[in-house]
Amino acid sequence: MQRKSLGVLYHYLQNKYGLKFSRESLPQSNISEKQRLWFRQLLAMIQPLKEIRRQRIAFMLNRDNPLFDIITSMVEENIQCIDLLQSHANQWQQLNKYQPTVVVSSPSALLMLAMTDEMKALPMLNKIVALGALLDPLDQQCIEKHLSVPLQQIYMHQNCIIASTCRYGTLHVNETNLELEKEWIDPVNKRFIPIITDFSSENSGKRYKLQNVFKAKTQACACKAPELALEKSEGHCEEIFYFPEKGSGKLKPFFPSFVRQAFMRYAHLIQDYQIIQLTLDRVQIALKGEIDERLFRQVKERLEDLFLMQHVDSPAIDFISFEERKVTDDQVRRMRRQFIM
Ligand SMILES: [Zn+2]
Numbered sequence: 001m002q003r004k005s006l007g008v009l010y011h012y013l014q015n016k017y018g019l020k021f022s023r024e025s026l027p028q029s030n031i032s033e034k035q036r037l038w039f040r041q042l043l044a045m046i047q048p049l050k051e052i053r054r055q056r057i058a059f060m061l062n063r064d065n066p067l068f069d070i071i072t073s074m075v076e077e078n079i080q081c082i083d084l085l086q087s088h089a090n091q092w093q094q095l096n097k098y099q100p101t102v103v104v105s106s107p108s109a110l111l112m113l114a115m116t117d118e119m120k121a122l123p124m125l126n127k128i129v130a131l132g133a134l135l136d137p138l139d140q141q142c143i144e145k146h147l148s149v150p151l152q153q154i155y156m157h158q159n160c161i162i163a164s165t166c167r168y169g170t171l172h173v174n175e176t177n178l179e180l181e182k183e184w185i186d187p188v189n190k191r192f193i194p195i196i197t198d199f200s201s202e203n204s205g206k207r208y209k210l211q212n213v214f215k216a217k218t219q220a221c222a223c224k225a226p227e228l229a230l231e232k233s234e235g236h237c238e239e240i241f242y243f244p245e246k247g248s249g250k251l252k253p254f255f256p257s258f259v260r261q262a263f264m265r266y267a268h269l270i271q272d273y274q275i276i277q278l279t280l281d282r283v284q285i286a287l288k289g290e291i292d293e294r295l296f297r298q299v300k301e302r303l304e305d306l307f308l309m310q311h312v313d314s315p316a317i318d319f320i321s322f323e324e325r326k327v328t329d330d331q332v333r334r335m336r337r338q339f340i341m
Pocket of ligand 1: 166167168170172221222223224225229
């Protein structure tokens with residue numbers, strides 16, 4: 001991904017990931033003991049609590065994020081909040097003065113920081129934490145390339161910590177604080193939609209279905225943690241395509257990771273993309289970057305190989321310009337199925 005102007009990048013990231021957390025479960029004031037405990041649990045995921053004192057942790061958050069109030073109310077010397085709503089120059093002034101060893105922020109803000117290359121002015125930095133939405137693999141690659149320090153992901157939904165990565169980069173479900181049920185959609189390959197009962201926050205006991213598909217790891221993680229290890233998140237349920245299986249005609253799911261895998265191969269050429277399944281036999285692709293006829297052909301051939309490998313009928317593939325891509329609501333998704341199953 002090439003450098004973009006900050007304004008354009010901010011707009012893109014705001015649409016793609018959103019920059020705010022839910023306010024439903026964490027009121028703006030009256031920080032309760034339960035919320036402080038919840039924050040301690042979050043800190044323990046970032047660093048073992050006995051080592052926290054040796055770190056200087058900067059949380060880069062919007063001032064109206066409920067987490068901002070919790071952190072500032074705790075008055076910890078080695079934890080500081082930096083407001084993302086203030087000017088970029090002020091953010092950098094604070095970061096430079098504070099010289100954090102750990103920076104925690106949303107995937108969108110981290111991607112923005114990575115793209116400006118200014119994190120290189122933070123020599124003490126030894127870890128960054130993407131907190132909130134799950135990172136798109138293309139964005140993760142970009143952050144890791146630019147920042148060159150270990151990246152941890154903590155996936156949260158409505159202030160519930162769903163999963164976090166261990167030192168081996170494996171995403172583990174936070175089974176200490178939540179109960180996980182699996183709605184299997186592809187049991188052979190261990191793909192399921194998680195149903196969560198959250199016991200960790202003000203939502204205690206609330207049960208709901210996530211709109212993400214997880215793929216469980218078939219082998220234990222090297223860290224030996226007992227919590228369920230995930231191979232990956234396959235993406236949002238709306239991102240799952242369906243095509244007729246060869247021979248039977250039965251509809252078979254085609255997971256976003258297959259498509260991402262195909263596009264990652266050309267990550268050095270493709271800045272951004274969108275792929276929409278219009279009908280059972282037609283998909284539409286918009287590419288942005290160093291695009292030419294050869295790349296169109298390569299992407300098409302790669303996808304056709306994937307359709308073949310998955311034993312589904314190959315749909316027709318149309319290419320459109322990136323400017324013509326579909327933005328149907330306030331969420332810009334790289335993949336979307338346009339019809340309801
Ligand atoms: Zn692990």
